[in-house]
Amino acid sequence: MTTATQEIKRQTENKELKNVVILFAGDSGDGIQLTGTQFTNTSALLGNDISTFPNFPAEIRAPQGTLAGVSGFQLHFGSVNIYTAGDASDVLVVMNAAALKANIKSLKPGGIVIANTEGFGTKNLDLAKYPKGVNPLKDGSLDKFKVYEVDITKLTRACLEGSGMGVKDIDRSKNMFVLGFLLWMYNRSMEPTISFLKEQFKKKPELIETNTKVLKAGYNYGETTETFTTRYEVKAAPMPKGIYRSIMGNQATAIGLITAAKKSGLTLFYGSYPITPASDVLHELAKHKNFGVKTFQAEDEIAAICSAIGASFGGSLAITGSSGPGIALKGEAIGLAVMLEIPLVILNVQRGGPSTGLPTKTEQADLLQALYGRNGECPVIVVAASSPSDCFTMAFEACRLSLEHMIPVMLLTDGYIANGSEPWRFPNAKDMPEIKVNFATKKNGTIQNGDVTEERYLPYKRDEKLSRPWAIPGTKGLEHRIGGIEKENDTGNISYEPENHEFMVKLRQEKVDRAANNIPDQKLDNGKEKGKILVLGWGSTYGSIKTAVKDCIALGIEVSHAHVKYMSPLPKNLGNILKNFDKVLMPEMNNGQFSKVIRDKFLIPTINFNKIKGVPFSAGEIKAKIEELNK
């Protein structure tokens, strides 16, 4: 194996492809996510456009070889623009029988299966619940696919024989063999992975050597084995000029928050309690202590948000992050922040619900919770990110709106874009706008005390945005008390007056509504301004809708696409856009939540199109629906 490079190179055919979907699948301990990420980064460096979708079980190490333990990483890369992780895969790499069984339905007819034969022994077939005596590799059930059987485990062991490593450790490197082989198959360099290994195992140099050896063995296996006669090439995509990096949604959110802290000159405080799929934001922020970031892993979700409220009272840019169940626990404290009228960003990386629901799967079913899910009339600003890199933009926007309007802002992302990745033409720091924060330093009003007019700091005296001043502890003369009890405007004194309560409730709503003056107009993403069908989406369905609408327009269908990112208040021109279309189709990964809102606000008969399966829409599903509506 190691001498393979010296052998005479065989004649292989090179075939150019526009785009390819590879699905890596195996046990959650097989290193599938790492294999996928490395292939992604290598392809990104080559200039492909990319979208990825990791799919892992809720259990960290589910029983080996079982269907419950299958972890997947779907990667879509191309020389054309890519907006989704792909509907069906061209290549399915499976480390065992369960991985095959769980994913074979998503492989295109004629697609390639690369199967690790060692994972198809009797025990593995049993675990995958194949009937006794049935081996899918042998029974002809895969005849419509091209199946390559490779004994990856055996080849990896042979490669590291005599390395002094135990079999268990050796087997852990078999993902490198797979990666090496696929890098060969798609004409990709091993260099980025080798430099990654060097960085990753800086402190364990022996692992750099062994992993590199297995990686090369996988590459050379493709080169020397006569079974593989075709190599594929996917050229760079026509992307706008610029410098790119690969970015995952949760990472983008974290960077967006840090950027907002820098641009506002405030300390970033992140109060959070571990929860899937939001924890990675905490992990990412905790890495960046050199930006002065204060991360506080609280004892529970309530303490997480309450600590952030305390930090905000103290003058920090305060964030709390969680997922649906955690947001439910934070409800009362969100109400407190609404009453205190302080800046606070509440991040919800949505997952399948209700209750524990589907922790590792994606859903958009917390929109109504974000808009209405608290006691009393309790409006906040709600914004939603539409792609991994858009998490950066919307995290920054959430902070900007929260600080400029002195109001809590809910930022919605979801498991799909949080864990998904794409190329990002990142901005320069200097091109990001400053966020202006003016702490109050002077008394701003008077009160009448008998015959005496006294100069006072009035904590609830408002500007034209209805935003109140932010006087932080340490500011002499502006000492004041605020709380969750209904209060009088201007003074902030406790008030149980009937007229006052109604006035304050309306005022807090008006405050959210006026933020519409401070957000961009809704734009059409694609299609004409007037027409037959408008596909109206929000959040992570962006890529699938984008692809479907593009395909339909190419077919001559009169369809347009608008994607909403400011959920409350809605852009002021949205109503006018809706009026210009005969039909409004609303694909959502929930039971029609945004559709309810649109019907309520604009009294139009929207057409719901819902998928609540824990997985994103495929572009094909949306395209079929548009075609059906066009009939």
Add this chain to the structure above:
Amino acid sequence: MSTTTTPAPTEKLTAKDFTSDQEVRWCPGCGDYSILKQVQTVMPDLGIARENIAFVAGIGCSSRFPYYMDTYGVHSIHGRATAVASGLKATRPELSVWIVTGDGDGLSIGGNHTIHLLRRNLDVNVLLFNNEIYGLTKGQYSPASPLGKVSKSTPYGSVDNPFNPLALALGAGGTFIARSMDRDPIHLRTILKRAHEHKGTSFVEIYQNCNVFNDGAFEVFTEKASKKAETLFMEHGKPLIFGANAEKGIKLDGFKPVIVNVADVSANDLWIHDERDEMKATLLTRFFDDPKKADHMPRPFGIFLIQDKPVYEEGMSAQIADVIKARGEGDLDTLLRGRETWTIN
């Protein structure tokens, strides 16, 4: 609380400077009035400017406290004052932060935050007003009410065992554990000052009479007739002595505290109080007998324990300083670029 980093006031302050313009709305005769008075009296002596003091409360009668203090203040939600104060102190270590809570707020709905605050040891002061009842909701038993307590929600008597609040605080890793009472202003002021001086979370349980829903819950400790016999006022370096004529003392018989007649033993045999002895403090928090029980131990007041332990917000700031020293101040462009980039021309 330490005063090392908190800026001093520029003018001489009085108790009146700490009194807000809000009308105090506790029931007439409530023990809270005395506590408010002692806090306002002590504040000027602490040498801190008003603007650098924050009072944070949850929900309950005691939690209205911040409205009456002319400092910065937050009246938050039920049980969460400790959590709000943690975020404030973590980001503004120079502030003097005071948490006002009650037995329902701090031990029941907010119990989780209380123990975690003590564990983290943020440099704040917790004043737990214990009246062994839910007052604001009009008279249900609390997690501090004794077994058998007849209340609105337990007309046939409570079947719940109560917490021993100070044993709980000690078990959670508290570094300053003390008890005082509304009816002993001098003692209360002394303890408040000591709490302020301590660096770390100071946990002060204050027995407070709710004259409407639980009148007389602590009268055996607070009223002249029984106070001396039923209470044990601990002073560092002094023997543990109590009784109407200071005739009784506590002696350790192995690990077992026993009551002796002072006349029968030599002074050296008595238990000498040591605020820094964790083991002895553990025993003292267990002096929690029902005063109606025969041969019960007196109820201790004063400081049970003071310990020096790392303070959360200092650790947090020091870590940030260390990382900045090692890696340099964060550069936004470097962060935005990430590890690997590629250029499309």
